[in-house]
Amino acid sequence: MLFTMNTKAYAAPDATSPLGPFSLDRREPGPHDVQIEILYCGVCHSDIHQARNEWGNSIYPMVPGHEIVGRITKVGDHVTRFKVGDLAGIGCFVDSCRKCPACAAGLEQYCENGMSGTYNGYEQDGKTPTYGGYSTQIVVDEQYTLKVSPNLPLQAVAPLLCAGITTYSPLRHWKVGKGHKVGVMGLGGLGHMAVKFAASFGAEVTMLSTSPSKEADARRLGAHHFALTSDPAVREKLGRHFDFIIDTVSARHDYAATLAMLKTDGVLICVGAPPEPAQVPAFSLIPNRLSIAGSMIGGIRETQEMLDYCAEHNITSDVEVIPIQQINEAYDRMLKGDVKYRFVIDIASLRN
Numbered sequence: 001m002l003f004t005m006n007t008k009a010y011a012a013p014d015a016t017s018p019l020g021p022f023s024l025d026r027r028e029p030g031p032h033d034v035q036i037e038i039l040y041c042g043v044c045h046s047d048i049h050q051a052r053n054e055w056g057n058s059i060y061p062m063v064p065g066h067e068i069v070g071r072i073t074k075v076g077d078h079v080t081r082f083k084v085g086d087l088a089g090i091g092c093f094v095d096s097c098r099k100c101p102a103c104a105a106g107l108e109q110y111c112e113n114g115m116s117g118t119y120n121g122y123e124q125d126g127k128t129p130t131y132g133g134y135s136t137q138i139v140v141d142e143q144y145t146l147k148v149s150p151n152l153p154l155q156a157v158a159p160l161l162c163a164g165i166t167t168y169s170p171l172r173h174w175k176v177g178k179g180h181k182v183g184v185m186g187l188g189g190l191g192h193m194a195v196k197f198a199a200s201f202g203a204e205v206t207m208l209s210t211s212p213s214k215e216a217d218a219r220r221l222g223a224h225h226f227a228l229t230s231d232p233a234v235r236e237k238l239g240r241h242f243d244f245i246i247d248t249v250s251a252r253h254d255y256a257a258t259l260a261m262l263k264t265d266g267v268l269i270c271v272g273a274p275p276e277p278a279q280v281p282a283f284s285l286i287p288n289r290l291s292i293a294g295s296m297i298g299g300i301r302e303t304q305e306m307l308d309y310c311a312e313h314n315i316t317s318d319v320e321v322i323p324i325q326q327i328n329e330a331y332d333r334m335l336k337g338d339v340k341y342r343f344v345i346d347i348a349s350l351r352n
């Protein structure tokens with residue numbers, strides 16, 4: 001493998017220092033690779049968890065970013081699906097073993113031999129570190145590259161690559177739609193996409209939020225109802241109310257209180273990934289035959305399906321575009337819930 005292309009980036013040097021300028025070498029595109037000039041990259045709360053080593057698995061220096069959109073600048077000799085000038089997207093992983101049952105089923109995110117995360121991971125050789133989208137370019141196998149419609153604003157498409165697919169996939173898996181009452185817990189990057197998709201699939205959607213100031217936005221995004229879950233009386237009223245709750249909360253919270261809002265046979269779908277273990281008493285599940293489930297992003301095929309659905313139905317993320325120089329401030333603001341509803345980095349700011 002040749003590593004010759006010097007690439008500007010922003011990296012976290014360790015768990016406590018701010019992110020700052022960094023440079024790295026991307027490989028020259030191999031026969032099946034595409035080289036992408038990155039235009040926009042979304043800022044996911046997982047970037048913060050990992051930059052700060054909150055999940056305990058961080059590799060430094062770390063270049064975060066897994067909501068990537070850009071334009072193809074070079075293709076390998078055997079590339080068939082892309083040509084120079086095409087728009088392209090990269091999500092949360094850049095490779096997987098391609099042999100295990102999960103990969104064969106198009107569920108590469110659950111690869112039994114371990115997928116290669118877009119950052120904070122290793123290529124399939126197990127030793128070459130991966131660096132994410134807070135950078136000017138990336139080189140990825142075409143099979144792990146998504147097609148992006150030219151008909152939607154690119155900066156608002158970037159968050160679909162993680163926040164979008166992470167909420168689309170479980171809603172599809174559990175066949176959420178007409179006749180279902182769905183609660184979306186936490187109005188942030190994932191939450192605002194969950195509201196849009198659940199409403200678009202025909203469900204009756206309630207925003208479950210701890211922020212009274214978000215009510216008008218929740219309704220504008222498509223929620224039919226808004227409930228302030230920090231108020232126990234409000235939660236009580238919603239006892240045994242929902243068929244599904246999709247929980248996008250990034251910090252420690254009360255899972256038992258959330259389960260109490262589910263009907264018999266209801267499912268609590270956890271996508272939010274707080275570092276602390278959840279307290280789930282058996283008796284919060286038993287009396288109502290409840291299930292608690294997890295879901296991680298989505299496979300390549302389903303991510304493409306989601307992007308195509310969004311292009312067809314004009315669904316994008318509500319974004320605040322920032323230059324890379326404001327990334328540390330953006331992390332601080334996200335931790336305070338002060339983002340409507342996804343920060344997206346304009347990578348042009350990194351080229352100057």
Ligand code: NAP
Pocket residue numbers: 043044045046047049162163166185186187188189190191208209210211214248249250251252253270271272273274295296297334335337341
């Ligand atoms: P985000 O934009 O920061 O949104 C998180 C939301 O959670 C906040 O807006 C807030 O909503 C709520 N919240 C935060 N602290 C809370 C607390 N202490 N108690 C109750 N609610 C609280 O984050 P995000 O990017 O959407 O990511 C959310 C979580 O999903 C993160 O843990 C992330 O790592 C995880 N994630 C998982 C996957 C996956 O594949 N499963 C993929 C991407 C991200 P309100 O103000 O409305 O209460």
Ligand code: ZN
Pocket residue numbers: 044045046047066092162163
């Ligand atoms: Zn993410």
Ligand code: ZN
Pocket residue numbers: 096097098099100101102103104108110111112113114
């Ligand atoms: Zn595999």
